[in-house]
Structures are given as C-alpha cells and as structure tokens.
Amino acid sequence: MRIVVAEDLYLLRDGMVRLIEAYGHQVVATAATGPETLDALLTWRPDIAVVDVRMPPTQSDEGLRVALAARSELPGLPVLILSQYVEQLYARELLADGAGGIGYFLKESVFDGDQFIDALERVAAGGTAMDPAVIAKLLSSGSSYRRLERLTEREHSVLGLMAEGLSNQAIGRRLFLSESAISKYTTSLFGKLGITDDDNNNRRVLAVLTYLNNP
C-alpha cells in the first residue's frame, strides 16, 4: 500500500514510518502540519493516510479538518485518524458522509503492530475501524445504553466488536468462538435492534454505527 503519514512529533512520525515499512508497506510522503498534509494527500492520492488530529499551525483539530477537506475533494479517500484522546463527536463527523474508509484510533493502538496494520488494511479496503475506547463510550452513553438493554452480554460484546469494524471471522478469533456461532449472534441481535443485516461487512459496520449514533 502507498501511505501518507501526517504527524507533527518527529519521534512518533519516524516510529510510525518504521513500523509501517517493517510490515512491507510503502510510505510515500510524510507531513508535519495541516496545510502540508492536505497538499500531500491531494498530490499523492495514497491508498490510505494516517493523520494525527492535533497539528500545527493551530494546534487544535487541524488533522481532522484536513482529513474531512481531503475527503470532500477525493470522496472515499481512506483516512486513519490518530489522537491522544477520542471523542464521539469527531467519530460522528468522520462517519457523516457514509462513504466508509474511516479509522479512528488512540495513538497507543500503534503499540500492537499486528492489530494496527490489520486496521490500516481494513480501512484502505473501504472498511471502518474504530478504537475500542470510542465504541465503549458509544455503547455506554445515553440513548444507546437503554436500547441495548435487551441484548444478552454475549450479543453486547459481539455488537461492540462489530462496531469496531471486525468481520465475523475476526470477532470469532477474539472471542474464541466459531464463525458460525458469531453469525448466529449477529442474526439475533440484528433482529432485536431492527437493523437489516448486510452481507457486505463494510456496509454492515456503517449500519451498526449509524444505528448507535442515532439519538
């Protein structure tokens, strides 16, 4: 994959580039500020961009705004946002266009190289990948909490992993269950929540996130 890395802290940027290259992917450009990032994204049109939220010059949510701007130029451009903290508000804004190809992670997710690269590949393929912290907040907040009361504990954790963007197979591996057992759980929880199940994994994740995001 051809990847653009945007991160203002040199050590992190360097480490991320080395990690990505260690997994055999190619970093075509790096950027350290918002405008540089936008420039790199529009010039290189990478398979995926890894973008830090807080960058110069404003040191606020520069990266997020750049990612949204780039996606409005190049619809569906896969972007994986990294941040020191996660906000449901930002997750909603990223998912708002419904095009997929979005990842939103805490910075420490790079500690686990395998999972990080796996998420990167899923997002590059047009999928959605969310940090467990985002999903945990989403599942425990106001309206979702009450709507999900009808789910069993197992269905609840399957829903959470599904919202993170994992496929049935991956969920099965995480929970030490067979894929067919997982698909039984998904069928029953989709029935309980009244969402139509979709065979396409990416569309399914979006449907789940949309359901959870609706007040």
Next chain:
Amino acid sequence: MRLLGSWPARVGVGFVRACVVTVVTMLVPAVWAAAVALGIWWGAGNPWSWVAPVVLVCGSTLVLSRPVCRMVRFLVARWTATVIPAGYRQAGPVTRMSTGYWWNGFSYERTRRDALLDQKWRVRWSDPANWRDLRFTVIAPLTAGLVASLPPTGVAVAILGLGRPGPAARVVGALGLVVAVAGAPYAWRCVEPVAVRFLRPSPAMALADRVDELTAQRADATVAQAAEIRRIERDLHDGAQARLVGLGLSLATAEKLLETDPDQARTLMREARAGATASLTELRELVQGINPPVLNDRGLIDAVRALALDSPLEAAVSADLRLSLDPSIESALYFAIAELLTNSVKHAGATRARISITQDDTGIVIDVEDDGRGGAVLRADGGLAGLCRRLAVFDGTLEITSPEGGPTRVRMMVPCESL
C-alpha cells in the same frame, strides 16, 4: 366601587404615615429648636449661656443621625418595598496574637473586650457613611419632612379654625381639612425618592464593598488553585510517574533476561507495553480534568456537545452563542455543566437532561434541566456552593430550583462585562 370603598382607608393610612415621617425627619430640627429655646431662656445676651445649647445641637445631631437614617430606610423598605442598602462599614475580625494581645485591625489591646470596644468606636467614627447620614438629616426635614407635615398641619389648622367664631376662621379651617384629607394618601410618598437619592451608598462606599468582595474572591481562587495544583502533582506522582518507573524496571530486567531466558523477557516486555498503555490512559484522564482537549479544539459549544454524547443521560444541547469567550470562562462553564450533569446522574437519578446555552443583552445564560427526583440544595460546603464560588470569579451567578420530586433546573449567568 372598590376605589371609593378603600378611599377612607387610604386617607387614614396615609395620614398615619405622614405623621410618622414628620416625627422621624423633624426629630433632629426639633432638638435644635429646643436648644435655641434653651439658650434664649438662659439669657440671650450672655455668650456663655450658648455653650450648652451648641454642645446639645452638635451632640444630638451626631448621635441621632444614624438612628434616624436607619428608621427612614426601614420605613421605606416596609411601605414601598424599595430596599436601600445601608453600606455601613462592617467591623473586621478580632484576633489574638501570639503575644497574647488582641488585634482588631486598628490597635493592640490587652483584652478582647477592650479590642471590640475600641474597634466599635473607630469603625463608627471613621465610617464615610456618617457624612451621608449627616447630609440626609439636614436635607430630609426640608424636603420629605415639609411635605409630609402638610396633612398634620392641615388637621391642626382645621381644629383651630373650626373652633373659632367668624366666617374667615371657618373658611381657613375648612381649607385646612381639605388639604389634610386630599394630601394624606400622597404626602408621605415624598420620603421614598428623597431617601433613595440621598441615603444610598456613595460611589466610594460601593467601591469599598466591591474591594472587599474581590479580596474574598481572590483568596478563594488562590486556595482553589493551590488545591488543584496539589491534586495534579499527587496524581502524576502516584500514577504516571510510578508507572514509568515500573516500566523502566521491567525493560531493564527484560534486557538482562534476553540472553538467558527469552520467554520470560518477552513476558516482561508485554507487561511493559501494558504499563505504557495504562499510564497513557491515566494521563489522558488527568488532562481531561485539567483542560479537556475538545474544549481547546472546538470551543465551549462543541465541547458541551461532546460531553452530552459521553454522558449516560440522554442529553440534548441547544446553543445560540455568537460571542467567542475567554478560555478561562469557557473552562469554568464547561466544568460547571459537567458537574451538573454528573449530579443529575448520581444524585437525581435522571435519565434525560436538557442544556441550553444562550446569549442576551446582559450576558450568557446557561440552563441545565433534568428529569430527576430533585431536592438539590445549596449547602455551604457542598459541590453546588463550590460551583457558585467558581462562577463568582467572573461575577457569574447560579440559581437553582429543585423541588422534592423534581425536576431540577439550574440557571447560570455570566454578565457581559466579564466576557
């Protein structure tokens, strides 16, 4: 019909009030008149016979001015609901020094009783309000006193006039009665504007009060800030710092074991990674408590929206704010709203909340309403009182209505001048 029916009552009440105003305001001039009469009686020619009356006039004016003013303030508040702040200087605390002497803010005294007495007199005689009171005791009889004395004078004229033979005397008497009856409901009212104009605290006194208020607030803010810094220090010391030490230890041990026991080394490194994640989580929570990043990124409204999204309540946010606020005010308001939402969940058992942030001519108004069980009260050492104190730094106020059974409504206001 009602008007006619209540008319005699209004005349009666007005007459009594006019008499009261006359007596109160004319008290000091009456003493003066008595002193002059005394001087004349003792012998107008001898200058020494005037010493006692002059002392009497000065002394009585000084002693009576404050009670007269208090009385007028009381009457105005009682009859018209116009409350005029007195603005007298308040005595400070009397403290015992390590030497055993008592300090009252002015001097050292041997006993507490002496210190209090000394303080009382000093506060009384150095109070700038004395000049205002003296001015009022002179102005009031000439204005409100004169007008209020019309009905009693009219009655006196009527009694004298009607009691004498002759048509001229009767006409004068009847006129007096008409003046008394017609003027009674209105004559006393003159005391209100006069009192409001001349009895309110002078700008200097208002400033002195403001200085006291700000001094108290500054002390509060300093204490709160110091406590906050101590909390951050403690959190860093017990949390992140300790974890980083553990991390270093694990890595050092892993390095040693790399040759001899690679499996053990791998376990230790995995632990180190988990430790790093845990300390990041802790640091994130700490930062969230100091200055939430989303507040820095997006400002108050989006930060409150983010707060509402994360809250276990179904919280709706409506906002209409054109001003950009100072970061310190944004932060104070953000944490105030966060605390109110936490209260709604923890104490009121609410499931829904509504937050509205608006702006009007006077300042910012924030309403937070929940559907909980209510019964929230402002206690001196409670969380809500702390909230009030933090808002007071910006002259902000907090009103709470929380009947038993709910719902709880809290309104916070910060005036424009502070923005």
